[in-house]
Amino acid sequence: MVDIKVLISWIPIFPLLGFLIIGLRVHKISHRTSSYIACGAVLLSFLFSAIVFAQLLGMPSDQRALTVRIINWIGTMGFSANISFLIDPLSSIMLLVVTGVGFLIHVYSIGYMHDDAGYSRFFSYLNLFIFFMLLLVMGSNYLLMFVGWEGVGLCSYLLIGFWFKNHDYNKAANKAFIMNRIGDLGLLLGVILIFINFGSIDYDIVFPNASSISGTTLTWITILLFIGAMGKSAQIPLYTWLPDAMAGPTPVSALIHAATMVTAGVYMVARNNILYSLSPLALELVLVIGLCTALFAATIALLQNDIKKVLAYSTVSQLGLMFVALGLGAYSSGIFHMVTHAFFKALLFLGAGSVIHALQGEQDIRRMGGLKRFLPVTYLTFFVATLAISGIPPFAGFFSKDEILANAFAHNPLVWTVALLASLLTVFYMFRLFYLTFFGTPRADASRMNHIHESPKSMAIPLMVLAVLSFAGGFMNIPEALGGSNRLQEYLSPVLNAGDNKAVHHLDHATEYLLMAIVVGLTLVVIGIAYVRFVKKQLVPVEDGQLAGISRTVYHKYYVDEIYDFLIVRPIHWFAKVGDRVVETLAIDRIVNSFGHLVTASSHVLRRLQNGSIGFYIFVMVLSIIVILTLTTVADLGR
Amino acid sequence: MTLNLFYFLSFVAVLSALMVVFSKNPVYSVLYLIITFFAIACHYVLMKAEFLAVVHLIVYAGAIMVLFLYVIMLLNLNKETEPHKSNILKFAATICAGLLLIVLVGSLKGAELLLKARPAGDSAIGTVKNLGKVLFTDFLLPFEIASILLLAAMVGVVMLAKSEKKLKINE
Amino acid sequence: MIPIEYYLWLSAVLFSIGVLGVLYRRNAIIIFMCIELMLNAVNLVMVAFSNYMNDAAGQVFVFFIMAVAAAEVAVGLAILVMTYRNTKSTDINILNRLKW
Numbered sequence: 001m002v003d004i005k006v007l008i009s010w011i012p013i014f015p016l017l018g019f020l021i022i023g024l025r026v027h028k029i030s031h032r033t034s035s036y037i038a039c040g041a042v043l044l045s046f047l048f049s050a051i052v053f054a055q056l057l058g059m060p061s062d063q064r065a066l067t068v069r070i071i072n073w074i075g076t077m078g079f080s081a082n083i084s085f086l087i088d089p090l091s092s093i094m095l096l097v098v099t100g101v102g103f104l105i106h107v108y109s110i111g112y113m114h115d116d117a118g119y120s121r122f123f124s125y126l127n128l129f130i131f132f133m134l135l136l137v138m139g140s141n142y143l144l145m146f147v148g149w150e151g152v153g154l155c156s157y158l159l160i161g162f163w164f165k166n167h168d169y170n171k172a173a174n175k176a177f178i179m180n181r182i183g184d185l186g187l188l189l190g191v192i193l194i195f196i197n198f199g200s201i202d203y204d205i206v207f208p209n210a211s212s213i214s215g216t217t218l219t220w221i222t223i224l225l226f227i228g229a230m231g232k233s234a235q236i237p238l239y240t241w242l243p244d245a246m247a248g249p250t251p252v253s254a255l256i257h258a259a260t261m262v263t264a265g266v267y268m269v270a271r272n273n274i275l276y277s278l279s280p281l282a283l284e285l286v287l288v289i290g291l292c293t294a295l296f297a298a299t300i301a302l303l304q305n306d307i308k309k310v311l312a313y314s315t316v317s318q319l320g321l322m323f324v325a326l327g328l329g330a331y332s333s334g335i336f337h338m339v340t341h342a343f344f345k346a347l348l349f350l351g352a353g354s355v356i357h358a359l360q361g362e363q364d365i366r367r368m369g370g371l372k373r374f375l376p377v378t379y380l381t382f383f384v385a386t387l388a389i390s391g392i393p394p395f396a397g398f399f400s401k402d403e404i405l406a407n408a409f410a411h412n413p414l415v416w417t418v419a420l421l422a423s424l425l426t427v428f429y430m431f432r433l434f435y436l437t438f439f440g441t442p443r444a445d446a447s448r449m450n451h452i453h454e455s456p457k458s459m460a461i462p463l464m465v466l467a468v469l470s471f472a473g474g475f476m477n478i479p480e481a482l483g484g485s486n487r488l489q490e491y492l493s494p495v496l497n498a499g500d501n502k503a504v505h506h507l508d509h510a511t512e513y514l515l516m517a518i519v520v521g522l523t524l525v526v527i528g529i530a531y532v533r534f535v536k537k538q539l540v541p542v543e544d545g546q547l548a549g550i551s552r553t554v555y556h557k558y559y560v561d562e563i564y565d566f567l568i569v570r571p572i573h574w575f576a577k578v579g580d581r582v583v584e585t586l587a588i589d590r591i592v593n594s595f596g597h598l599v600t601a602s603s604h605v606l607r608r609l610q611n612g613s614i615g616f617y618i619f620v621m622v623l624s625i626i627v628i629l630t631l632t633t634v635a636d637l638g639r
Numbered sequence: 640m641t642l643n644l645f646y647f648l649s650f651v652a653v654l655s656a657l658m659v660v661f662s663k664n665p666v667y668s669v670l671y672l673i674i675t676f677f678a679i680a681c682h683y684v685l686m687k688a689e690f691l692a693v694v695h696l697i698v699y700a701g702a703i704m705v706l707f708l709y710v711i712m713l714l715n716l717n718k719e720t721e722p723h724k725s726n727i728l729k730f731a732a733t734i735c736a737g738l739l740l741i742v743l744v745g746s747l748k749g750a751e752l753l754l755k756a757r758p759a760g761d762s763a764i765g766t767v768k769n770l771g772k773v774l775f776t777d778f779l780l781p782f783e784i785a786s787i788l789l790l791a792a793m794v795g796v797v798m799l800a801k802s803e804k805k806l807k808i809n810e
Numbered sequence: 811m812i813p814i815e816y817y818l819w820l821s822a823v824l825f826s827i828g829v830l831g832v833l834y835r836r837n838a839i840i841i842f843m844c845i846e847l848m849l850n851a852v853n854l855v856m857v858a859f860s861n862y863m864n865d866a867a868g869q870v871f872v873f874f875i876m877a878v879a880a881a882e883v884a885v886g887l888a889i890l891v892m893t894y895r896n897t898k899s900t901d902i903n904i905l906n907r908l909k910w
Contacts, residue, residue: 612909614902615724615836619735622829626738633746645812649820656824656847660831665839672843675824679850682820685812686861691869695853698876703846703883710887711839714894722836722901732833740826747818764866773866774873785877792881799888 004055005068008085011048011095012134014041018127026120038123039106042130046099053092061494064089067140067204074143081201086140090495093335093488094137094267097342101259102130104462108350109251111458112357116249122162126255129155133260137267142191142201145268149187149232152261153180159256160248172244179241183231190224193217207274215279222275222282226289229265234316235293235323240561242316246308250353253308258315258345263338266322270331273496277329287327291418294320296558298425302432303555305541306363307352310433314389315345317422321404324419330407331496332477332489337400339488340473344388344397347466351382354455354463355437359448365433366541370442374452377460379438381467386434388470390427390523399474402516406479409515410507420519427526435534436541443540479512645685652678664718665711669704676700688765817858824851838890838900842883849879 018041022034056064069084087095106126113122132155136148154177161173191201197213198206210218229235234242245257256262269276269286276283294317301313318341325334356363358375372379388395391402401423409416442449454460477488507515533539544555553559655674662668676699683692724732763769774782824847831844853872860868890900897904 610909612906614905614908615728615833617908618832619731622735622739622833626735626742629739629742629746633742636746642812645816649816652820653823653827656827659840659843659847660827660834665837668840668843672847675847676850679854682817682854683857686817686857688857688861688869688872691857691872694873694876698880699846699850703880706883706887707839707843710891713891714839714900716837716839716900722899722903724834724836729834732830735833736826736830739829740822743822743825744819747815747822750815750818764860764864765869770866770869774870777867778870781874785874789877789881792884796884796888799885800891 004052004066007048007052008066008068008087008138009070011045011052011099012085012131012138014044014048015127015130015134017041019124019131022120022124022127026124029120031114031119034120034123035106035110038127039103039110041127042099042103042106045130045134046096046103049092049095049099052087053096056087056089056092061490064494079195081141081143083144084140085138085144086203087138088495089492090267090270090335091137093339093492095134097339098130098133098137098260101342101346101466102126102133102255104465105251105255105259105346105350108254108353108459108462109249111456112251112353113249114456118162122159122249125155125158125162126251129159129256129261133264136264140203142194142203142206145271146187146191149228149264150184152256152264153177153184153232156180156245156256156261159252160245162248162252166247169247172241172247176241176245179238180231183228183238186224186227186231188228190221190228193221193224197221203271210274210278218275219279219281222272222279223285225268225272225275226282226286229268229323230289231265233262233265233319233323235265235289235320236296239293239297239316240557240564243309243312243557246306246312250308250349250356253312254346254349254353257312258349259342262315262319263322263342266319266326266334266338269323269326270335270496273331276326283327283329285327286323287415290320290323290325290327291415291422292320293317294324294422295418295425296320298422298429299554300557301429302425303541303551304429305366307355307365307368307433307437308349308363310365310429311345311348311352314348314426314430317426318345318389321401321419321422324415325404325407328404328407328411328415330403332492333400333403333407335492335496336477336488337404339476340388340396340400340470343466343473344385344395344470347381347385347463347470348389350459350463350466351378351385354378354459357455357459358452359444360451362444362448365436366543367444368437368442369440369444369540370438371452372438375438375454377454377463381463382434382438384467384470386430389430390527391423391519392523393520394471394474396470396473398520399477399479402519403477403479405519406507406512406515409511416515420522423519424522424526427523428530431527431530432534435530439535440538641685645682648678648681648685651675652682665716666708669707669711672707673700673704676704686765687763690765690767690770814858814862817854821851821854821858824848824854836901836903838893838902839887841902842886842890846879846883849875 018038022029022037052066056066066087067084068087069082071083072080073083074081106123109122109126113119116122129152132148132151134148136145136152139145139148157173157177160176161170163169194206195201197217198209200206231238242257242262246253248256276286297313297316297320301310301317304310304313318337322334322337322341325331325337354375355368355371355378358371358378359368362368384395388397391398393399405416405419405423408419455463477486479486652675655671655678658671659668659675662671676695680692680695680700683689683695764773828844828848828851831847832841835841835844853875856868856872856875858868860866860872893905894900
């Protein structure tokens with residue numbers, strides 16, 4: 001049997017090779033070859049991850065940590081960092097999610113990007129993204145995580161601006177990258193602080209010694225790290241890039257902005273759970289921001305009319321919920337919700353892509369409707385996903401959301417109320433989306449309806465697989481109250497409960513049943529309201545110009561983008577202009593040009609030496625002889 | 640006695656050298672230079688280098704200066720056609736030469752100390768016989784090469800000074 | 811005996827007069843003659859040292875210096891004559907092409 005460490009080292013190599021092979025021959029390679037290479041690479045990574053996971057399960061639970069050192073990257077006196085991978089329960093779960101969902105989306109893209117001219121380029125970028133995400137998740141020190149962090153930001157930029165001939169898409173890509181970088185500054189400062197205080201950036205050295213550092217320093221570190229998570233995982237105030245990132249192709253939105261990249265922040269906080277547990281202030285901050293984001297984004301999603309924008313705001317809101325879980329100390333609940341969210345959010349996005357593909361590019365839900373008859377597979381899978389995200393048992397979302405709500409109630413009933421409100425709003429807008437898209441009479445143009453067709457198999461099969469996962473995914477962590485054994489939580493506990501985590505809620509079963517009943521009951525009520533509004537009464541959202549009052553503010557995302565533009569972007573542009581006109585032109589140009597002028601002027605002077613007159617030359621010769629003789633005589637006499 | 644002779648000869652040499660530089664007519668310069676050569680030849684005799692004194696006179700005063708006179712007469716130079724430098728330049732030249740004199744004198748200051756131990760013996764090295772012996776045994780190679788040098792100089796001069804019409808016909 | 815430094819000083823004076831002449835005059839022929847004067851100053855030093863060190867090498871060297879001086883004068887005057895043919899003057903300020 002091959003050594004497990006070799007298997008581990010090969011997991012990120014396959015996507016990297018896929019990127020290189022396709023990328024270097026991107027103009028000459030055929031569509032078929034590139035799809036085989038790309039999907040094959042990710043499939044191989046998934047299989048290897050599965051083997052590693054099985055291996056890990058076979059080991060006793062307190063020894064489940066494999067470190068594979070590849071090579072020493074930086075080795076200086078004060079600072080040394082290796083390229084080494086850490087496989088423990090947390091990273092093994094992340095590996096499976098990333099490669100598994102990634103593989104399904106690769107297969108989906110074969111059908112979705114079928115007619116696109118940049119087909120091979122797309123797959124090479126996707127493979128590069130998988131590679132960087134794997135680095136992020138598998139890295140055993142902050143440096144490798146940061147490399148992966150930046151790399152996925154880069155791939156996000158490349159993929160959002162994939163159709164680069166459209167200037168607006170380029171602007172969206174820029175926005176995503178720049179906002180990410182603002183967060184990354186916080187992350188980098190946090191890592192630097194870690195290095196200063198711990199002397200190393202290896203997880204193996206930082207985590208065991210965490211309690212020996214002062215609380216204030218740890219609070220600073222964790223807050224700075226969380227700023228990075230704010231940027232990457234689209235929390236307030238760095239969230240506005242995610243809705244604009246819908247400019248990219250739908251598989252990109254599914255993979256990067258639903259299932260994997262935006263969860264990097266969640267992974268990072270969970271990985272650093274020991275540090276966070278020692279800084280209660282930072283945990284409070286995480287909780288508050290998560291809560292505010294969840295509610296805020298949910299309100300915006302209520303009135304959006306672009307199918308992908310609704311899903312984008314939904315992602316922001318769900319990420320907020322995950323951070324609520326982390327902020328409560330229930331790290332494994334956050335990870336659990338992240339896994340189930342990956343399944344049903346990817347499914348939602350792929351389903352939306354299927355609808356868009358069927359309607360040849362229409363994305364406005366006011367011009368959809370009645371698609372139930374024409375797109376049966378899409379309709380069914382979308383329904384499963386909507387049920388999952390609404391938290392209807394026994395779908396996956398129910399178990400994960402229920403855990404978060406139970407933890408919230410145990411901490412503070414107010415937190416529970418706000419989280420519940422956000423969840424109910426989620427149910428409402430998701431079902432609004434569902435009913436307006438699939439039910440009623442078709443509102444699309446006749447030309448589009450004539451060419452409507454169900455998606456090809458390459459798109460339909462991933463939908464079905466994800467639907468099964470969305471249904472069955474919750475069964476990995478059934479709570480005790482319902483007779484389960486919390487298997488995922490136990491699996492993750494060596495990593496996530498190693499510190500002083502007062503993690504798991506301690507509610508008695510009766511309270512839990514009561515809470516579950518309340519939540520499910522309210523959910524059903526909201527579904528009923530949505531049904532009455534959008535199916536019975538067939539209310540269609542109004543056109544853009546006809547909104548008034550508070551609806552208008554909410555529809556325009558509370559004008560946050562405009563506020564940012566006014567407060568931040570314009571002053572920076574002004575500074576740049578001043579810098580160009582004043583500093584650059586007046587000061588720097590003058591200094592640089594003065595060197596040239598100096599040379600020219602001195603050459604004018606020195607030119608006179610060579611005037612060709614022999615008398616002058618003889619004169620200079622005699623003078624030099626005198627000087628030389630004087631110098632040598634004086635030197636001799638001095639000796 | 641010898642010392643007085645030395646002083647007299649030195650005075651003549653320096654005076655005529657100065658006149659070489661300062662006289663307006665080139666022919667006068669040539670003549671003064673010949674007087675200088677005579678004075679230096681007498682110095683040679685004082686230093687018991689008789690052969691050298693005679694050779695000096697023959698070569699320099701007899702050949703080289705005559706050559707100069709030929710050229711001056713060929714170019715028909717006289718007092719009126721003589722170009723002059725501006726006064727500032729003349730002044731600067733004088734200063735320069737003076738500085739050079741000072742430096743030379745200063746650098747030759749300790750020379751007499753080198754000759755503390757003066758080898759004994761009759762210095763009859765200036766005679767023809769002794770000089771010839773040294774010349775044809777120790778310094779034979781430079782002697783032969785000097786003859787080649789003179790040959791090359793002759794050929795060069797003939798080539799250089801040919802008139803241009805003749806050059807064109809010969810090509 | 812005449813001390814050697816007298817001869818050295820005499821030679822230095824003659825040499826610097828030669829330099830003076832080179833710097834002072836603009837006529838090429840006079841400059842040549844002053845160069846001859848400088849050579850002669852050197853000859854004087856050579857003979858003086860040869861006398862005082864009882865070494866014949868000094869006088870032999872004077873021999874060679876004379877030979878070289880003769881050759882040099884011949885060639886130099888030939889060049890001068892050629893220049894005169896082209897520029898009809900012996901002024902050295904006209905010969906200012908030693909640039910660029």
